[in-house]
Amino acid sequence: MSMSPPDLKDPVARAAYHRELTGVAAGMRRIGLMLALAGTAVALVRLAAMPDLPAWLPASITGVGIMTMIAALAARRRYHLLRTRGQG
DSSP states (O other), X not given: OOOOOOOTTSHHHHHHHHHHHHHTTXXXXXXXXXXXXXXXXXXXXXXXXXXXXXXXXXXXXXXXXXHHHHHHHHHHHXXXXXXXXXXX
């Protein structure tokens, strides 16, 4: 299904497109942020109370969270590019 490009000169249409773009990959961005924060929390717990916890664990959780956020931002960017060309 092809959609027409958004009219970014009209303030009302621009606001509607901004709301539309905000919803693209929003869940994926939230999950990535939560994973990154969880990795940071695990790192703090490791420093404070559990020094036997492997160092790779908090780094891995944080890394997966960051990669998820990057993938979500790339998906949103791709959607924007396709939508402005009238292909999205």
